Amino acid sequence: MAYFYLFSHIVFVLALGYYFISAMQWYSYKLERVVLHYNRIDWHFYFFIVPAFVYYASGLYFVFYLYLLLLPTMYLWYRKLDKKLVFTSRVKRFFLFLILATIFQDILCYFNPKCVIYGILFPLFFSYGASYLYEKILFQSFKKSASKKLYQNKNLKIIAITASYGKTSIKNFLFEILSLKYKVHKTPRSINTLTGIVQDINNNLEKDVDFYIVEAGAREQGDIDEIARFINPHVAIVGQIGEQHIEYFKSLENIRNTKMELLNSNRLEKSFVHVSANVEDNDAIIIYGNNLKNIIASLNGIDFEIMLEDKIEKFHTSLLGAFNANNLEVVILVSLYLGLSLDLIQNGIKNISTVEHRLQKIEANGKIIIDDSYNGNLQGMISSYELISSYEGRKVIVTPGIVESNIESNEKLSLKIDEVFDLVIITGKINQKILNKFIKKADKIILKDKDKLQAVLAQNTYQNDLILFSNDAPTFM
Numbered sequence: 001m002a003y004f005y006l007f008s009h010i011v012f013v014l015a016l017g018y019y020f021i022s023a024m025q026w027y028s029y030k031l032e033r034v035v036l037h038y039n040r041i042d043w044h045f046y047f048f049i050v051p052a053f054v055y056y057a058s059g060l061y062f063v064f065y066l067y068l069l070l071l072p073t074m075y076l077w078y079r080k081l082d083k084k085l086v087f088t089s090r091v092k093r094f095f096l097f098l099i100l101a102t103i104f105q106d107i108l109c110y111f112n113p114k115c116v117i118y119g120i121l122f123p124l125f126f127s128y129g130a131s132y133l134y135e136k137i138l139f140q141s142f143k144k145s146a147s148k149k150l151y152q153n154k155n156l157k158i159i160a161i162t163a164s165y166g167k168t169s170i171k172n173f174l175f176e177i178l179s180l181k182y183k184v185h186k187t188p189r190s191i192n193t194l195t196g197i198v199q200d201i202n203n204n205l206e207k208d209v210d211f212y213i214v215e216a217g218a219r220e221q222g223d224i225d226e227i228a229r230f231i232n233p234h235v236a237i238v239g240q241i242g243e244q245h246i247e248y249f250k251s252l253e254n255i256r257n258t259k260m261e262l263l264n265s266n267r268l269e270k271s272f273v274h275v276s277a278n279v280e281d282n283d284a285i286i287i288y289g290n291n292l293k294n295i296i297a298s299l300n301g302i303d304f305e306i307m308l309e310d311k312i313e314k315f316h317t318s319l320l321g322a323f324n325a326n327n328l329e330v331v332i333l334v335s336l337y338l339g340l341s342l343d344l345i346q347n348g349i350k351n352i353s354t355v356e357h358r359l360q361k362i363e364a365n366g367k368i369i370i371d372d373s374y375n376g377n378l379q380g381m382i383s384s385y386e387l388i389s390s391y392e393g394r395k396v397i398v399t400p401g402i403v404e405s406n407i408e409s410n411e412k413l414s415l416k417i418d419e420v421f422d423l424v425i426i427t428g429k430i431n432q433k434i435l436n437k438f439i440k441k442a443d444k445i446i447l448k449d450k451d452k453l454q455a456v457l458a459q460n461t462y463q464n465d466l467i468l469f470s471n472d473a474p475t476f477m
Contacts, residue, residue, distance in 0.1 A: 006110070008063045009118045010102050012055065015066075015074060017098045017124060019047040022085045026476050028193060029090075029135075031128070033219065039403075039430055040476055047074065055120055082450060083474040090135060097134075098127040139195065143230070146201035150231065153207055158231050159334070162216040162224055162262045163239025163274070164255060165377035166327050167192070170239055171215045172355050173331045177348040181340055182210040190374075192217030194227050211338070218258050225261035235337070236262045236271040237330055240289070242377055270337060272330050286337075288330050297322035297387055299361070299368075306332060313342065317349050320359035320370070323383040328352075359384060366463035373472040378402055378409045381470055382416050389420045393464045397421045398453065400428030400473035401435050414438030421468075425456060428473035450475065 023043075027033040038044060051070055055062045078084065085091065101123040109118045150156065159174065161167045168190050175186045187200050192215040205212060216227045228236075238259050241252070256277055263271055273279055275289035293305040293312065301318040304325040317328065328349060335345050354360050357374040368391070372384050381402065388395055397417060401410045410431050417424055418439045425445045426435050432446055445460065447453060461467060 005060060005063065006106055006118075008066055009106065010099070012051070012062065012066050012070075013098065013102045013120050013123050014095070015070060016048060016051060016120060017095065017127065018085065019043070019074070020124060020128075021091055021094050023476070025085060025091065026083065026474070028219070030219070043077075043476070047077070052120060080449070080451065081475050083476065090131070093134065094127055094131045097130045098123055101126040101130070139198070142202060143198050146198045147230065149201055149205065153209065156209060156212060157235070158212045158214060158233040159235040159237065160214045160216050160228065160231060160233035160262055161237040161239065162218070162259050164242040164259070165380055166239050166323070167215050167217070168374070169324065169327045169355050169358060170237060170330060171213050173327060173352060174334060175213055176352055177331055177335050177340065177345060178211055178338065180344055180348050183208060184211045184213065185209045186213040187215050191215065194223075194230060197227060197231065216262060221254060221258045222261070224258055225264050228262050228264040232265045232267050233262070234265075234267055234269045235334060236265065236268060237334065238262055238271065238273040238277055239330065240274045240326065240379070241276040242379060272333055274330070286333060288333055289326065292325055292329055295322050295325050297325075298390060299387065308336070308342070313346070315346060315349050317352055319352060319354060320361060321380070321384055321387055323380050324359070367461060368466045370466065370468045373469045376402060376471045378405065378413060381413060384468065384470065385416050385420045388466060388468055391466045393466055394423070394462070395421045396423040396425070396461055396465055396467045397470055398425045398427060398457075398467065399470040400426070401431030402471065403428070403430055403473045407434060410434045411438055418442050423460060425453070427453070430473060
């Protein structure tokens with residue numbers, strides 16, 4: 001019987017460890033964010049606080065709770081997650097520390113007659129601490145290797161990009177245009193942390209690349225400074241600044257100051273800074289955002305004009321959304337600075353590829369689907385709604401609202417949604433109350449289970465409907 005309780009204890013610890021490391025992975029392994037900025041506090045209650053209380057309060061009877069309630073509940077929770085735990089090397093090392101710490105504690109307790117239950121907090125805290133220290137030491141080695149690789153290529157020019165929103169689009173557009181003339185590498189997907197950048201350099205950056213385009217993101221002051229001082233970019237792009245992630249930074253001024261940390265490079269040649277940063281231009285800084293003219297956006301693309309050296313130049317792109325003209329403006333300015341001809345840039349802009357999940361147009365079963373699920377800021381989302389408003393048929397939106405923002409922004413968003421759409425399908429828990437309160441004219445469906453979205457759309461949409469997927473929030477939001 002003792003072996004059964006010993007085995008059950010190990011299973012119990014692993015179950016709590018699985019929930020803990022899942023939350024850590026979702027929030028970039030920042031314990032402070034998991035504790036202070038977690039959006040599903042109820043999960044902390046169900047899968048950590050209550051299990052710990054039951055374990056210590058019930059003695060050996062915890063086994064009934066473990067097998068009859070905790071494990072079945074966790075299995076159902078796991079099945080509904082749309083962002084499941086990825087068993088990276090870091091996660092595997094955490095579980096190794098956790099198993100070793102649990103077995104070590106249990107051996108000591110097994111030979112102590114006063115020990116009735118083995119405890120669950122020590123293995124978890126020890127594993128977190130040991131894993132944290134090990135990853136820190138390991139990362140310094142990876143970082144040193146990446147730094148050496150960066151400086152081995154004497155001809156490599158590094159372009160760093162940050163913004164409250166639009167940085168991934170700018171990165172992808174710039175990569176596509178510069179690739180018309182040069183060999184270019186960019187950080188993949190939405191990777192924008194120092195850890196991800198170091199990994200990309202070590203694993204993917206080739207030795208003969210002309211330009212390396214790096215996306216830099218932040219959740220707290222100092223994050224971008226750390227990236228800038230590591231890669232030391234030759235060109236810095238600070239895109240549009242707004243209230244995205246304001247819950248972490250507390251004020252727009254803090255966001256602005258953090259974004260401007262990108263200029264902390266000892267080999268910076270030129271910076272392109274959006275007018276929203278409120279800085280003055282000089283020989284080293286070019287301000288953009290005021291030179292766009294006559295923007296015409298439709299479901300067929302964008303036409304716009306830019307004043308370049310006292311001459312108006314016309315551009316057309318098949319990209320959707322007027323806000324993309326703003327992203328393309330800085331791409332054009334940087335490409336000209338780096339030696340591309342205007343004709344080459346104009347042709348490149350004309351044929352530029354749509355970024356996946358960013359106003360991506362798809363036609364299926366007689367319906368027009370606009371996938372804008374990676375657009376999560378107020379200005380960009382409202383701009384997409386203004387674009388959709390020109391469609392003459394029935395308009396449907398699927399959205400969780402704006403995540404990691406404030407109530408005021410979601411109120412403004414709700415009013416615009418109510419003005420444009422006929423049917424609103426509200427997903428995610430985080431903004432349900434705000435959206436439901438301020439959307440009054442449009443029909444509403446509150447979707448508590450995202451697994452049922454396809455069935456809901458099949459039942460409530462028809463041929464010639466336009467369906468917009470506006471932002472997306474994983475289930476842990």
